[in-house]
Amino acid sequence: MEQRFTFDSIASLYNTSRPPYPDALFTDITTFAGLEAKDQVLEIGCGTGQATKGFARQDLSVLALDPGAELIAVARERLAGFLQVQFQQTTFEAWPNDRQSFKLIAAAQSFHWVSPELRFVKTAALLAPGGTLAVFGNVPMPPAPPLAGIFADIYARHAPQLAGPPAEAWYLPEGPLAELLRLSDHFDTQVHHRYRWSRLHTAQSYTDLLRTLSSYRLLAEDRREALLSELASAIAAQDGGFELHYETHLYLAKRSAAT
Numbered sequence: 001m002e003q004r005f006t007f008d009s010i011a012s013l014y015n016t017s018r019p020p021y022p023d024a025l026f027t028d029i030t031t032f033a034g035l036e037a038k039d040q041v042l043e044i045g046c047g048t049g050q051a052t053k054g055f056a057r058q059d060l061s062v063l064a065l066d067p068g069a070e071l072i073a074v075a076r077e078r079l080a081g082f083l084q085v086q087f088q089q090t091t092f093e094a095w096p097n098d099r100q101s102f103k104l105i106a107a108a109q110s111f112h113w114v115s116p117e118l119r120f121v122k123t124a125a126l127l128a129p130g131g132t133l134a135v136f137g138n139v140p141m142p143p144a145p146p147l148a149g150i151f152a153d154i155y156a157r158h159a160p161q162l163a164g165p166p167a168e169a170w171y172l173p174e175g176p177l178a179e180l181l182r183l184s185d186h187f188d189t190q191v192h193h194r195y196r197w198s199r200l201h202t203a204q205s206y207t208d209l210l211r212t213l214s215s216y217r218l219l220a221e222d223r224r225e226a227l228l229s230e231l232a233s234a235i236a237a238q239d240g241g242f243e244l245h246y247e248t249h250l251y252l253a254k255r256s257a258a259t
Contacts, residue, residue, distance in 0.1 A: 009070070010211065010212055010217075011048060011068065011070035011071045011073070011074045012074060013208060013211060013212055014047060014048055014071065014074075014212045015048035015074045015078070016208070017205065017208040017209045017211070017212050018047070018048070018050060018209070018212060019138050019199055019209075019246065020050055020054075021050060021051055021054055021108065021136065021138065021248055022195040022197060022248055023054070024195060025054070025136060025193070025195060025248060025250050026054040026055060026057070026058055027058075028193055028250065028252075029104070029106070029132070029134045029250070029252065030058050030060075032132060032134075032191060032252045033103060033104045033131075033132035033134070033252075034103075035058070035060060035103060035104060037059040037060070038059065038060070038061050038084065039060055039061065039103045039104070040060075040061050040063070040102045040103060040104075041055050041060045041061065041062045041063070041102060041103070041104045041105070041106060042062075042063050042065070042102045042104070042105045042106070042126060043055065043062055043063070043064040043065065043105075043106050043107070043108070044065055044092045044105065044106070044107040044110050044111065044114060044123075045065065045066055045092065045107060045108070045109075045110025045111075045113060045114075046064035046065065046066045046071075046072070046075055046087065046108075046110075047066060047068075047071050047075070047108075047109070047110070048071050048074040048075045048078060049064070049074070049075030049078045049079050050108065051106065051108035051109075051136075052064045052075060052079060052085060053078065053079055053082070055106065056079055056082040056084065056085050059084070060084070060104075061084040061085075062082075062084065062085045062086070063086050063087075063088065064085065064086070064087050064088070065087075065088050065089075065090055065091070065092055065095055066087070066089065066090075067089060067090060067091045068089070069089055072087045072089055075087060092114055092118070092122070093114065093115050093118050093122075097125075097126055101126055101127055101128040101131065102126055102127055102128060102131060103127075103128055103131050103132065104127075104131065104132050104133075104134060105123045105126060105127055105131070105132075105133050105134070106133075106134040106135075106136075107134070107135045107136075108136055108137070109136075109137045109138065109168070109171075111135045111137075111177065112137075112167075112170045112171075112177070119180075120133075120180075120181075120184040120186045120187065121186065123186075124186035124187065124255050124256070124259045125259070127255040128255075129255065129257070130254060130255065130257075131254070131255045132252060132253070132254055132255075133187055133251075133252070133253045133254075133255070134250065134251070134252050135171075135177065135181070135250075135251045136171070136248060136249060136250040136251065137168055137170070137171035137248070137249060138168060138171075138246050138247075138248050139166065139168040139169060139171055139172055139246065139247045139248070139249060140166055140168065140244055140245075140246055141244070141245040141246065141247065143242060143244060144242075144243075146238075147234065147235070147238060147242055150234045151231065151234065154227065154230045154231055154234065155227070158223055158226055158227040158230065159219060159223060159224075159227050162215055162216070162227075167213070167214075167215060171249045172247075172249060173192060173194075173249065177251060178192065178251065181251055181253055184253075185256065185258070185259075186255065186256055186259045187253035187254065187255060187256055188253065188254055188256050189253065189254040190251065190252065190253040190254075191251075191252045191253075192249065192250065192251055192252075193249070193250040193252075194247055194248070194249055194250075195247065195248040195249075195250070196245070196246070196247055197245075197246055197248070198243050198244060198245045198246065199243070199244050199246065200241055200242075200243055200244075201235070201241055201242055201243075201244050202235070202240060202241045203231075203232035203233070203235040203236045203240070203241070204232070206231070206232075206235055206242075206244070207228045207231060207232050210228060210231070211224075211228070216228075
């Protein structure tokens, strides 16, 4: 099974454990893209609708794609009050465009899963002239001492391959995405926004979050449970919780006139 298909079996946990996106991000996207009420948005990999709801609250018409049937079921329930939102179970790569072009295509924490051969080619082809591509992701920062050292020891013993930068580092300015977008012939007028925020975690909420990450899902069950158990004990020893700092990185780009 591909890593991107591991989320569907934990759709409910994914919905309650994954962090949201800052409200200011959606305002910045709408302003940059020059969107008005009812404008058409295509969302790639909507999951359980965390970002979808942000766009729906802007009164935009959203077509949200995701390959997970359970994820879409949760998203439909979550956005039942937004009649301008539609869902379709498919990958972006397999989706046949039978609609008009879009003023905005958005990918929240999903663009790294899209086939490199189609990431920019297909998004550019589906955008209206002057249309906008918005790609964003939440990146957790390393925990503060003393948890940083304690976590490092736990990972070294149970899952050393997970001890480095998180997969979400793909969205950092020094990560691959920024350079790939800069080198693309299909987009220009690129803008980057950074949003800093934090979230209080208990041992339960943090290990629940880790259970939704594909790299942890692919660990052997006994190794994963041993790892999460020790992490939970370490957090519980820190007055029962800790503050995890995040950066959300947003990349905005206009479809090139030459496309």
